[in-house]
Amino acid sequence: MVETLIHRTALPTDDVRPAPPGKRRSFWRLASEQLSPAGRAFILSGLLLLGLALRVQRLDFQPLWWDEGYSVWFATHTLGDMLALTAQDIHPPLYYALLHAWIALLGPAPHTLRLFSVYVSLPAIALIPVAARRLLPRPRPATATPALVAAVLVALNPFHLYYSQEIRMYGLVGSLALLYLILAAPWLGPTAPRPRTPRACVALTLATAALAYTQYYAILLPLGAFLVVLFNRIKRRGQSSATPDPSLRSFIGAHLAAALLYLPWVIYAAPKLTTYVAYKVTQDADTPLSLADYVARHLTAFLIGHAAPAGLDTLALLALLILLALLILVGLSAQRSHGSPPGLSLLAVALACAFLLNLRFPFAPLRGERLLSALAPAFWLWLAAVIAPTTNPSPPGRSARLLRTALNLSLVLVTVLALIRFFTIPLRQRRLSPP
Template identity: 35%
Template structure:
């Protein structure tokens, strides 16, 4: 009788040597194939938590931390005068209550949201296509440089991406089972939260509506979901959820000029035709690419456009999920680009939530190419991974010794009771106060303009976060102070003109593009 047994490769050798390691490798490969989600999530976590604390808190992050110090009611009030809704700041407030305000703790909120977004992106593609496409999507999304970058900042962009991908997933589930109204409940809650996180969430809602319109009029099987009362009621619920904030939004739109004066909007340079491909390069390598040869500069965006076309054209599913991802990725990009010719708002971080659709769409295309031209599919995959790795490496290029916190720590170390600390710019002020350990009343220098009008921020934008006693209009007010620290760039802009003649420089330190200079009155020096 024949005995069924597996004969190891190299049976003549020691069974505990090469064959053992070979079968061990096979077990690892089999485990990864069966548990592929965990390695991808670990990769997403690794690139997001790597050097998470290396870069110093910058101005926008500092504004998040200042706003999060207020009570929930005060956050609601102050956010009404800011350019962003209040939900993220409220969550950050609770997060700090639980885990403290250390830089690792405060940035972990965004990092964890970014990792969760990778998991939901995989889930979304798994619902729309094959398991292989989901694995590819996970790999490309885990390494997406713009997503990695904004998963490492104390801002709302990572949270927005998580909410919008989750809402899109809920929409897909509802389309498949429209009788399950709980999916629309999840959709309404998630989109409502997204609207309270960032105003650009409206672009996702627009994409969802257009997608339902497309699958309603497509040839063959037509989905009538856009006509269902449940869909309209869900969107009405979103409006109702947003009604408490609507007066604040309307007031904000009426005071855009005040925001421009304060520098919170309108600071972005005008867009050009090259701005659109530059955004794609920024998403993928964290560089605008405008120093590249023209052929190379145009090649990547065109290649991605071709991949999107492959994903859409070769989509044989009745629900046309690739159209949903194409709209989610491309429509906000094009709309914001077009609007920016009127009001420049074409800013990478504002669009990062929509950049999450790019690797998902590319994964669909690669999966469909693989069924016919495997070599081409693998070449495209490796090329994209290589490009993304360049961006991830650029993100990780941070010199921790050349950061603002080095300047502040120097002042903390050499501070003496009675010293005055003056910053030259609101963004320096917002980040400086996070690291300040002196207990001093850090102030912001706001000298009158040449025509005499005040340069103090108004009550909109960052100006709502500080009280009037923070502002200092003239250095002459400090002429009697024995020691004064001036924090700024000290460039040709003349941030600190007309230093009192009674001051003499006593020391300085510079890092992170900013300097701290100590001035001592001559009388005190003598």
């Protein structure tokens, strides 16, 4: 069944043909052109196994910490008590309810509890190629390159690995965020989408509600998507005659239905939650982060995880971010005639909303970038588009090729160092305050 799903949806297989003679092709593009559909399915299956192998390694190496203890505490209560307790916490109850069922089946051993996070985060490796196919511009000539690169990025990403082993909801949030992006992709493009079937709208409704019931900050993803879709609609309306857009109504309707599903929890939890948040903001007394610091902290975490690898100082991290930014500009300029990937617009809008929230309710705990885990998939899709450009109207210049090669080598280096550190040095040396 998994092989069938991979064959049908995970990697684009139509119209795969070599590039025109004389055009320089990247390693990724050349490799994907030589692969049959079965070969691509085999590679994706291998990446899933690699991702699983990495995530089950040394599950008990990193010590349990305060937040994980909270997860176990919530999950070992009855469902009624759990709802009452989570209404006073800053995370809603869906993850704890699922963990409650897991404990009932397999018990509360730490190794077993962390396996739950492994299994709910692993689907992200299979889902991101589907998201890449639907959100990124179709390669010219068509290859599996962006989808394959995206799967590699998630399988080896230190940030995703970190939360695939932690007994918290962030691994589940990543998988649900990718599911949401896949279902919302028809509306996120710059062109008017075809009217969607009721089944597609129901699926989008359920994915949106699941995100909201898993983490409050995850609501920033559908909020950003809604703003992007609305902006694209206004832009199209200014370019053509104003006509009713049934697809926009279906998108709005799906989110309104999700809001109705979420309304009972809002009514129940809002009075307690607002009191807790006000207390938490006053108690922690965090200072709002500047825009540059906010963006740098989150994109760095999404790229190489929270802890800087040994030997990689702040200056080197800054250089890596500058290199990434420069290459993104190169990639966007190469795709100017085709528009930027929807993931880029969505990431920028959602991050802007999160930053404004930071100004009003400053909350910057250690490794607090985890709170925006729902936005990490949009960043990884953006990065895949940079590493493996989806359009190549003309041969890239020598400087662009060198820059892209330098970025790829830098990513490999910092990823390897971060993974080595993760598996050899405990990252939670002290008890931390709850988020």
